Structures are given as structure tokens and as C-alpha cells.
Amino acid sequence: MTGKQFTSVWIREPRKATGPGRSRQEIVRAAVEMLDEQGLGGLSMRKLGAKLSAGATSLYWYVANKDELLELAYDEVWAEMTVPDPGRVGWRDSASALAHSMRQVILRHPWSADLIGSMPALGPHAMGVADRTRKMFKAAGFTGLDIDFANATLTAYVFGMTIPEIAWNTAMGERGYDADEMRAAVARAAAGHPDLLERINMDTHDDPQAMREMCFDFGLVSMLDGLERRLAT
Amino acid sequence: MTGKQFTSVWIREPRKATGPGRSRQEIVRAAVEMLDEQGLGGLSMRKLGAKLSAGATSLYWYVANKDELLELAYDEVWAEMTVPDPGRVGWRDSASALAHSMRQVILRHPWSADLIGSMPALGPHAMGVADRTRKMFKAAGFTGLDIDFANATLTAYVFGMTIPEIAWNTAMGERGYDADEMRAAVARAAAGHPDLLERINMDTHDDPQAMREMCFDFGLVSMLDGLERRLAT
DNA sequence: GCGGATCTCGTACAGTGTTCGAGTACACTC
DNA sequence: GAGTGTACTCGAACACTGTACGAGATCCGC
Numbered sequence: 342m343t344g345k346q347f348t349s350v351w352i353r354e355p356r357k358a359t360g361p362g363r364s365r366q367e368i369v370r371a372a373v374e375m376l377d378e379q380g381l382g383g384l385s386m387r388k389l390g391a392k393l394s395a396g397a398t399s400l401y402w403y404v405a406n407k408d409e410l411l412e413l414a415y416d417e418v419w420a421e422m423t424v425p426d427p428g429r430v431g432w433r434d435s436a437s438a439l440a441h442s443m444r445q446v447i448l449r450h451p452w453s454a455d456l457i458g459s460m461p462a463l464g465p466h467a468m469g470v471a472d473r474t475r476k477m478f479k480a481a482g483f484t485g486l487d488i489d490f491a492n493a494t495l496t497a498y499v500f501g502m503t504i505p506e507i508a509w510n511t512a513m514g515e516r517g518y519d520a521d522e523m524r525a526a527v528a529r530a531a532a533g534h535p536d537l538l539e540r541i542n543m544d545t546h547d548d549p550q551a552m553r554e555m556c557f558d559f560g561l562v563s564m565l566d567g568l569e570r571r572l573a574t
Numbered sequence: 575m576t577g578k579q580f581t582s583v584w585i586r587e588p589r590k591a592t593g594p595g596r597s598r599q600e601i602v603r604a605a606v607e608m609l610d611e612q613g614l615g616g617l618s619m620r621k622l623g624a625k626l627s628a629g630a631t632s633l634y635w636y637v638a639n640k641d642e643l644l645e646l647a648y649d650e651v652w653a654e655m656t657v658p659d660p661g662r663v664g665w666r667d668s669a670s671a672l673a674h675s676m677r678q679v680i681l682r683h684p685w686s687a688d689l690i691g692s693m694p695a696l697g698p699h700a701m702g703v704a705d706r707t708r709k710m711f712k713a714a715g716f717t718g719l720d721i722d723f724a725n726a727t728l729t730a731y732v733f734g735m736t737i738p739e740i741a742w743n744t745a746m747g748e749r750g751y752d753a754d755e756m757r758a759a760v761a762r763a764a765a766g767h768p769d770l771l772e773r774i775n776m777d778t779h780d781d782p783q784a785m786r787e788m789c790f791d792f793g794l795v796s797m798l799d800g801l802e803r804r805l806a807t
Numbered sequence: 808g809c810g811g812a813t814c815t816c817g818t819a820c821a822g823t824g825t826t827c828g829a830g831t832a833c834a835c836t837c
Numbered sequence: 838g839a840g841t842g843t844a845c846t847c848g849a850a851c852a853c854t855g856t857a858c859g860a861g862a863t864c865c866g867c
Contacts, residue, residue, distance in 0.1 A: 351763050363814085386855065396816040398856075407855065458687040458737040461745050463763040472767040479769070487792070489773055493735065494793030501734025502726065504691040512694050530584055530696040534705040536712070540722055559720070559804075560727030567800030571792075596845090619824065629847040631825075640824065 350409045351464055365403040368393065369413045373450070376414060380511070381452040411456060416464025418453045421446045424473035432481035433565055436495055439474060440561050443499045447507070454507045457500055482572050491568050498564050502557055520549050583642045584697055598636040601626065602646045606683070609647060613744070614685040644689060649697025651686045654679045657706040665714035666798055669728055672707060673794050676732045680740070687740045690733055715805050724801050731797050735790055753782050 371392055375384050386407060390397040404410045423442045427435040447453055462471075471492075478491045513523050524541060531537040604625050608617050619640060623630035637643045656675045660668040680686055695704075704725075711724045746756050757774060764770040 349759065349763070385853085387853090390816090398817080398858095399815050401856070402814060454691040455688060458691065458741050459744070461738065461741050461760075463760060465763075468764055468767055468770065472764075472770050475769050475773065486776070486788070490789050490792040491796075493789050494731070494796055497734030497738075497793060498727070498731050498797070499734065500737060501730030501732065504733060504737065505694065505730075508691050508694050511692070526582065527694075527696060530582070530698075531701055531705075534701055536708050537701065537705050540708065543719075555719070556723050556726050559723040560730060563724075563727055563800030563804050564731070564797050565800070566803045567796030567798070570799045570803075571796050618822080620822090623847095631827095631848080632846050634825075635845060 349463070350405070350412050353405075363393070363395065363399075363403075365413070368400055368403055369410065369417060372410055372414045373417050376452045377450060381455050384452075408460075412460055412464065415453060415456045415460065415462065416466045418446060418450050418466075419462060419464060419470050420466040421449075422470050424470060424477060427477045427480045432477060433569070435477055436481075436565060436568075437561060439477070440495060440499050441557075443496070444503050444557060447500075447503045448510075451507045451511060454504045457504065487571065491571070494564065494568065498560060502560060506553060582696070583638070583645050596626070596628065596632075596636075598646070601633055601636055602643065602650060605643055605647045606650050609685045610683060614688050617685075641693075645693055645697065648686060648689045648693065648695065649699045651679060651683050652695060652697060652699040652703050654682070655703050657703060657710065660710045660713045665710060666802070668710055669714075669798060669801075670794060672710070673728060673732050674790075676729070677736050677790060680733075680736045681743075684740045684744060687737045690737065720804065724804070727797065727801065731793060735793060739786060 372389055387397040390400055425435045425438045474492050478488045483491050528541050605622055620630040623633055658668045658671045707725050711721045716724050761774050
């Protein structure tokens with residue numbers, strides 16, 4: 342083992358807490374709050390320092406750099422995901438509940454969507470979720486590599502469905518459109534594609550929220566059906 | 575129609591080209607090149623200007639701001655995705671080919687993964703792809719909302735599988751690890767979760783590339799199975 | 808009281824996106 | 838050719854950003 346030394350947030354000991362608002366935990370908590378309110382671009386070390394009544398550079402005593410802080414905040418998100426015990430209900434209900442939980446958590450912390458593509462989730466909470474979901478698929482009857490393939494498939498579906506949903510939401514927010522204005526915008530963009538326009542002009546836009554949940558459920562059920570089939574053979 | 579005026583990159587006429595290296599198209603092309611080489615963080619207006627032997631702020635004549643430039647570059651990525659004609663082969667092969675194409679394109683332009691969660695794909699090329707895939711699912715036999723649900727499900731799967739893959743790749747690249755060092759890192763992170771370690775220590779890591787493709791295919795087949803079942807009822 | 812460790816933070820640097828306005832170059836009319 | 842207007846370039850400046858550095862402060866054990 343003479344290779345490069347492995348260093349990571351998750352290995353290095355955090356500094357001990359002294360006063361309130363000065364421990365690594367407090368900093369991460371404040372960062373998450375700020376991210377929830379102002380998004381990824383709204384978090385700056387100076388502003389975060391101000392929020393904690395501290396100098397901007399004081400934070401660097403507890404945290405190596407901003408990326409590391411984001412890694413810590415990201416893992417905090419994983420802590421909110423609930424993996425039901427597959428023993429009590431069937432694995433399908435269990436997987437379904439996990440999927441919905443993941444979606445809700447990401448929607449609650451939209452900035453985390455940007456991190457999914459930037460840093461692997463290696464924090465303790467993420468690992469806990471991975472461990473429990475793995476146990477879940479194992480209990481479902483998957484074996485060998487299929488355990489992890491099924492696992493990856495489920496989380497991929499949730500991520501892939503939710504991440505663009507967030508792009509949609511933030512685009513609406515930034516431009517200040519409501520749902521109707523947004524629809525008009527995409528209609529303009531879809532000009533020349535009659536098929537797409539047919540979809541956009543469907544009279545199903547009364548409740549876009551419910552609509553998206555229907556879509557999510559459709560895909561989720563399909564995907565679980567597919568996994569179940571895999572299980573039968 | 576007295577509401578806010580809709581403005582977007584896709585509506586406003588681009589400036590006409592004059593010299594080489596000065597049209598909007600040339601700028602976008604150079605931006606894509608730069609993004610491919612240096613990633614999202616490696617693109618700055620000043621560096622892009624220098625690459626085109628232009629002042630940094632000259633670009634603002636052709637492009638409103640950096641976000642708009644990214645939107646244009648993003649759409650260029652969509653142009654590379656190929657949607658096979660479902661008439662020649664079955665819809666399953668067609669969907670499968672599309673999925674693989676999308677994955678490859680995103681892996682080729684890893685920076686696009688970050689944009690999926692930031693801006694909806696409303697450019698002409700993205701719309702073209704959406705239109706063709708919609709036709710594909712229609713031809714497959716889906717009707718009404720199910721057309722778009724199935725469509726969303728497929729792209730969600732591809733995105734969700736590919737985006738974390740990119741996070742993995744860039745993390746390896748930035749820290750300068752090879753596959754083995756990375757595996758050691760996650761093993762360290764997974765300490766205390768015997769189940770996870772069992773997976774990590776499997777002797778299947780000879781070719782991580784092939785491994786990921788196996789995983790992708792497993793999920794893809796499952797997901798298409800699930801959609802097919804939807805079709806039967 | 809005296810180290811030594813722990814912790815704070817002002818200053819500074821290199822970089823960012825973007826605005827503004829002055830300047831240039833070219834095409835077209837008289 | 839002179840004049841005029843439009844298309845285009847870009848240097849300077851502004852308000853930010855993350856972070857390295859090092860000087861000071863505070864506290865604890867002796």
C-alpha cells in the first residue's frame with residue numbers, strides 16, 4: 342500500500358464543537374438551510390459566515406473547502422430518505438415507498454439534484470441508505486450481481502425522473518412564469534412538431550402537480566413490473 | 575395576451591455571421607469544444623474569447639449571457655442523439671438503440687449531465703428528439719397520456735443511470751485515482767456495512783466499463799419489459 | 808505567568824460574469 | 838469624395854467569488 346494516500350471528508354476527523362454556531366455540524370446545518378432557500382448559487386462562504394455571525398474565512402477551520410462542505414450537506418440529504426423494512430410489507434411496496442421518499446426529499450432540496458452528477462454519494466448516510474436498499478433487494482430474492490443491478494435501476498429511475506422535474510421548476514421560478522405561461526413557452530418551442538403540440542394542448546393541465554405524480558407512478562409501476570419479471574426467471 | 579413577454583434564446587433571432595469565428599454558431603461550437611475538454615467549470619467567457627481571438631466581452635454581442643450560451647451548447651448535445659425509425663425494427667429495438675445512444679452522447683459530453691437538472695431542454699434539437707421518440711412510442715401502441723409517460727420513463731432511466739456514472743468518473747479524474755484506488759476509497763466509506771462490502775469485494779472488477787454496461791442493459795431490459803406489460807393490457 | 812494549542816478573521820490575490828460607453832470599420836446615400 | 842448610420846469590438850470597471858496566509862486572540866494545563 343504505497344500508493345497515494347486516500348483523503349476525504351469522511352475519513353478526516355471533524356473539529357470538536359466549542360461554542361454554538363461554530364461546530365462543523367452547525368455549519369453544515371446552516372449551509373443546508375441556505376441552500377434550501379437560495380439554491381446552489383445562493384451559497385457563498387461569506388454569506389454563510391455572516392449567517393453564523395462569523396468571518397467568512399473562519400469556516401475553513403472546520404471545513405477544507407466549499408466542495409467538502411457541499412459533500413457534507415449532500416449527505417445530510419440522504420439522511421432524510423426512508424427505507425422501509427421489507428419484512429413487514431412486500432418488497433414491491435417497500436421499493437415503491439423508497440422511491441417516493443427519494444423523490445420527495447430531492448424535491449425538498451432541489452440543489453441536491455445538481456450534486457448527483459458532480460460527486461458520488463459516499464457519506465455515511467448515503468451508505469446507510471445503500472446498505473438498507475441492498476438488503477431490501479436481497480430479501481426480495483435477487484442474487485449475485487442482480488441485487489445491485491436492481492438497486493441501481495430503481496434509484497436511476499427516481500433520479501432521472503426527478504432531476505429534470507427540478508430543472509423545470511427552477512426555470513419557472515427564475516423567469517417568473519406560472520404553469521400556463523410555461524406551457525405557452527414550450528408550445529412556442531415545439532412549433533413545427535404537430536405531435537408534440539397535440540400533447541401540449543391536451544386538456545390535462547389543470548393540476549400539473551398531480552400530473553407529474555401520475556407520470557412518476559406509471560414509470561415506477563412499469564419498472565417494478567420489469568424487475569419482478571426478472572425475479573421470476 | 576397582455577401577460578409577460580416570452581423571451582428565450584430559441585425565439586430571438588441570432589446575429590448574422592460576419593467573419594469566421596464570430597458567428598453565434600462558431601461561438602457555440604467553440605464553447606462545446608471547451609466544455610468537452612475542461613468541463614463546466616473550465617468554461618469562462620474570457621477564455622472562450624481568447625480561444626476565438628476575441629475580447630471577452632465581444633461575445634455578448636451574439637449571446638445574451640453565459641446561461642444562454644450554455645442553453646445553446648446543451649441543445650447541440652441533443653443533436654447527436656439518434657432515434658431509429660421504429661418502422662424498420664420493432665419498437666423495443668428502437669427504444670433500446672435510443673437509450674444506448676443517449677447514454678453514449680452524455681458520456682461524451684459529461685458537462686451536459688449538470689445541465690439536465692438546471693435547464694429544461696427546449697432547444698430545436700431537443701424538441702426534434704422528443705418529437706421522434708413520441709412518434710416511436712405512439713407506433714408502439716401506446717395511447718393518450720401513456721405515450722408521454724412511457725417516453726418520460728425511458729429517458730428518466732437513461733438520465734438516472736448515466737448522471738451518477740459521470741459523477742463517478744469526474745471524481746476519479748479530479749482526485750487522480752484509478753479504478754482500484756477508487757474501490758479502496760468506497761470500501762473505506764462502506765466500513766461497518768458488511769453487505770455493502772460483500773458487493774465491493776466481489777471479483778468482478780476486472781473491467782468496470784463492461785460492468786457498467788451490463789448494469790445498464792439489465793435495467794433497460796427490465797424497464798422495457800415493464801413498458802411492454804403496460805402495452806398488453 | 809508561561810508556553811502551546813486552538814480558533815478567529817482582515818487582507819490580499821486571482822479569478823468570475825456582466826455593464827457601459829467609447830471607439831472602429833464598413834456600407835450606403837447624396 | 839463627404840457624410841451618416843449601423844454593426845461590431847473591446848478596455849475599463851464593478852461587484853462578486855473561493856481561498857492562502859499570517860497576525861492576533863483566547864483558553865488550558867502547568
